[in-house]
Each structure stands twice: as C-alpha cells, then as structure tokens.
Amino acid sequence: MLYRGEEIERLIPQRAPIMMVDAFIDAKGEVAQTGLEVLASNFFCEDGCLTEPGIIEHIAQSASAFAGYKALCQDLPVPIGYIGEVKKCHIYRLPKVGDNLKTTITMGAEVNRVTILTGVTRVGEETVADTSMKIFIEE
C-alpha cells in the first residue's frame, strides 16, 4: 500500500465530498491498482448502492491518482485532469455499501495532453465495470 485515506489528497485535486479513491495500492510501469470502500455517506450512493456515475468517477480519479503519483515521483505539481471521453464502458452491477472496489488502471498513449487509459473495477474476483477513457490534463 503506497497511499491510503487522507494521503490520497497528495495525489489528486478532488476533495470531499467527492473523493472517490481511498487507496493507491501499487504502481508498476503503466499499470496501477487503486481501491475504494463504498460507504453509505458517499455522494454517489443511493439506496445502499454506488451508482453508475460513482463507479465511472472512481475509475477517472484512479487514473488521476496514477498521474499524480507519476508527477510526485518527478517532483512535479499534481495535475488537474478532466474526463474527455468515456468509451466502451460496461457496468455489470452496482456495488453495495461495504463492498471494496479494486481497480486496475492501464495507461496508454498520450497525445497533446490527452491520455488514453483502460480501467477495470472488481469486487473480489467479480468484474463490476470496465471502460476505456480519455483524460485531458490541464497545463
């Protein structure tokens, strides 16, 4: 575990109530693992489940945390990134309060400050969502 809880604030610019990553577990090359425990107080929870926008935001912030981690490793400021595009996103089920999300981010090519990545979110062995995404990094 590299960063957890409030330490994640060092990696991403988002703050409460929409911090959607609570663990930055590992990073090797272009692949990183993140986590989030679904709490009932989460902004995106409704009727005991984490809703679709919450899952997508979790994946986007996982990528943002990875970009932040890479920046910190080079002594650079943590960038602000926006979602440019969500593509081929499948949501198989909504995670429940108490579930622990584990997400694998694989960074792809970067062109003109736009990075293509894929994210897969699992609860235990079960894949709950996967997507491709473009993130636009602000200068």
Added chain:
Amino acid sequence: MLLENKFYRIIKEEKTESDSSVYELELLPECDVYRGHFPGKPVSPGVCEIETVKELAMRVVGHRLFITTVNQCRFRAVASPLVCPKVKVLLEVAPVSEGSYKVIASMADAEIVYMEFKGEMKECIV
C-alpha cells in the same frame, strides 16, 4: 433521484417527437459537489452530466433505469454553473427490447455543445 434539485433543476420540459424530448435545465451553483470539484474552482463533473441524462431518461420512460453501457460519451467543453448557468439537454430514448433502451443525448447552450452521450439503459427490477 440523486441529482435533481441538487446539481440541476428542470425549468422546462418538452416532448418533440415520439422518442425525443428537450429539457431546459439550470445548473445549481450551491451543489455540494463543487466543494470538492474543485476547491475554489467549480467544474461540473462529467459523471454528473451522465447521471443527469439518466435521470431525464427515467422521467421519459417512467421507470428507474440502470446504465448498462456507455458506448461513447464525449465531454467537448468544461461546463460549470458559472460558464453555463442554463443548458438544454436533447434526449432521444428509443426502446430496443423489453425494458431496455438506447439513449442518445447532448447538453448545450446557445454557443457550445458540452457533452454528447450514447448509451444503453435498462429498467431496474426493484
């Protein structure tokens, strides 16, 4: 609804053709989400725009919906209550099979298209 009257408020609702509707929305600057996205720099989270499309589609079909697939959703410009206090959402909800719909939507004001969405939603069994 997760975001109605928090992130957005419906000003006007109009059904145009059989599968199409137009919604005029106000984006609400007091929404809690802007405390964290980002401190001192309000930017509407793209995922909240997606949820807004889902909630409007739910009004159209009169049933709770679950987004199974986002085929493609492009965020063409950064939206916020400061940049675009009022926006229009064009929405097309077409049934494809029992309880499942293809949804095409865009969010824009007079000058700029902020978001374009293509996805599939199905009715939730509650």
